[in-house]
Amino acid sequence: MKWTNVRLFAMNFWHNATTLKTFYFLYLIFILLTAFAAVSGIQNHITQNDIREEHQTKARQSWEANPDKHPHRMAHFGTFAFRINAALGIFDYGLESFTGNTVFLEAHRQNSVNFSEATFSTGMLRFGELSLSLLLQLVLPLILFFLGFSSVAKDRQNGTLKMLLSQGATWKEILFGKSIGLFTISMLFFIPIFLAVIIALLIFGQQAANDFLWLRLLLISCGYLSFLFIISSITIIVSASTGTSKNALLRLLGIWLLLVVLLPKSAQAMGNYWFPTPSKLAFQSAIEKEVIKKGDSHNPNDPHYNNLKDSVLSVHNVNKVTDLPFNYSGFVMREGEKITSSLYRKHHKKLINIYKSQNDITQFSSFINPFIAIKQLSMTMSGTDFSSYIDFQNQADNYRYQLAQTMNELQMEYISPKKKSGSEGKTHVVNHEHWEEFKDFNHQPMAFSKSIKEAFLALISIVLWILFTFWLLLFTSKKAKAI
């Protein structure tokens, strides 16, 4: 294989494609779409984060404005955790619209994360969202198919191919040359999008920057470059192995439909079918049952808490809880919170594992579907994927636990042991300066080390796809026929 020949074919392909008038028409439309997606991506990112930050501050202000009061009142006053849209969310929306934005954090209760865009949307959201990543994942492949479907098939139909081969060119050179040619054309589409992303990140990216932002972007770009090369080569391979250009086009469109529309949807539907999500009631009552078994602090006759009381009394050598050196009701609540939280976490983890099994079908389908591989990689590295959402939930729940336990400890320390129960009134109170001391919730986008772990499968499948593509190019170059 002579590289000069490969370069010749690549340049020839470039020349042929870019002289077409329809090419410029497509290009113009694509650039307009890019501009629209970039502007709405940036706008959405900024307004959403502004709204959430504003409300985070508002919620914090009313937290700090609380006067001296019983700490248990503060544990129920609670606070809100707002999810921040990561900076790379400008590029890839991921699950952004389908995950809740805020959760109310209070003692004893794990509330649901509410107010996702999807809950306030008519059925329209389900048609999809126009993001920059969508353009690269879905529209650009289609454009590449349109530009490349006839590249070999047409040469065969009009006999050019025979001439080329008889003059000493090899199939390898033709296929690699044309693939590279189509790939370089895809750069015309790819580069504006990435410039837009870089500019957007430089100007607006500081607000909720992912860590290792540029490394993430580098990985995402490498992913898309590989993906575009895979798509370019597949286009040329299909064109080379199909008799007529019309059939080549139909085949490519069939592939697109199968891999972009049908397969991803069916994969997720299968996951959902085989690993059903439990109902909310089943989930909650399972926890409730275990809490009752282990010890229900709200039941006055609960054996676990009666034993606990006896042992605490004997350790401190007193007869009544009011003689203890700390507030006993705070102590019980601390114990209760520990039990319920650990049980909740156990069940929540189980639930997340069910979700993960559902998603695994999609994840593993990336080995037969490069579109899924790039989608997963892009979403995960942008910090808008499923694991990032779970990471937010965990951050919020950890904060909730800390909040409840800090308030319980304040109660043990500062509320008179004589105050047996109840949190009403102005006599048994804690100084309001403690409220400010307890730091506000601050959502950190998922750490790079975690993201890369999540993206591992997608990365491997992209590497495998690249290898497979090379093999396919070589294989086709041996089998392809000139007529």
Add this chain to the structure above:
Amino acid sequence: MTTFKLFLQQCIRSKEVWISLLLITLLGITSIIIGNKHLKRQQDAIAEVNTYQAQHFDRQVALHNEDLGLLLYYAKFAYINTLNPLAGLSIGQADVNPTVKRITIKTFEAQKYDTDLVNPMNLQSGNLDLSFVIIYLFPLLVIVLSFNVLSEETETGTWRLVTIQARSKLRFIISKLLIRLVLLYVILMFLFFIAKLVLNLTFNSNFFWMLGLSMLYTLFWFTLTFFIIIFKKSSGFNALLLLSVWLILIILLPAGINAYVSSKHPVPEALSTAIAQRDGYHTKWDTDKLATIEKFYKHYPQFKKYGYPTDGFNWLWYYAMQQMGDDDSKNQQEALNEKIKLREETSRQIASLIPNMHLQLVFNRLSGTSMSQQMDYLDATDAFHEKLRLFFYPKIFEKQHADIIDWNQFTPEYHETTSDVSPVQSMIPIVIASIFMILISIPMIRRL
């Protein structure tokens, strides 16, 4: 008649046509099975809540018989959004919105928007229900079947023969397309029939409207295809153009419109309401009890007779505070409702210009899975909540014992969704779109 038979044979001769017809039928059946699974899961959840509720009350009454106020702090009452079996055909918003709500008589706003357990990945990939098959895939089938109806004749050289022999060229093309239309209608009816059997649907008007609208929608795609093939371009060009139209209408336009609507009308009101209801209730622990109770009596003058107990903790004051969570966040709630209505109105208006979006919204409304019906359900839940409050407030204030109350009367209650779709109105946008396609084809028909 013989020509029709000939056309039919010609149409189903090719392998590709058979495969695509088979594929869509299989996908249609799969989608019905998926819809059935969705319904089954909801039914199970409803059955579950029915058995659970009695046990739940038994336990609460046993624990807190003497303290009704405390009991109602924990007691949850189920309110169920009655399942319309048609939801199995168009799952719509039913996957993100819960069908069963279990509420306490405390602040309603704090519970109103609690979500079900949902996997966001499932939401993003969307449901593979029959509405998806009809809206996304039937147009593709129309394209596959008819993109070369005319160009094939010119490419194989038979068009000249046709121009000589056929009485009318237009009739020739139309009858060829008609065969394909009938073929697709047969598949549609077959799928709806399967759906009726699997999902136990009754042959009611909504069922037939769904079928009718699907047929109309398919017809729209035929008129669109007709407009494009009549330019007598090559088969490849037709396929390319038709698919581009499909891509624009079904993927790009809705996605763009969505981006527009969600960035034009964000919903900060939801978050403000959440904070307002929290502050409305919780700050009352520190303010004057008398003022809180007075405010409560302003809302419910009928309870004035229970007086103004301000000494220490008491349930009257407690539930008055909870009430303030709802009352003090009224402004924010109204703003939120307004915004949701605005969003719905905007998308409805835009959707009426784009048949596929319009059809999806109408399907959802016919199946009771639309956003506005969810809002109706939430409003009804609010009324249910109010009913519970009015029932329990006096009993709590009178410090009644829990075992005096007949708890068996509190079986889960049901909300009946109404679909307010005017059949004729819902047809208009698709009919207009079809007529428009035919009208703009007329100049080309003349030049056939």
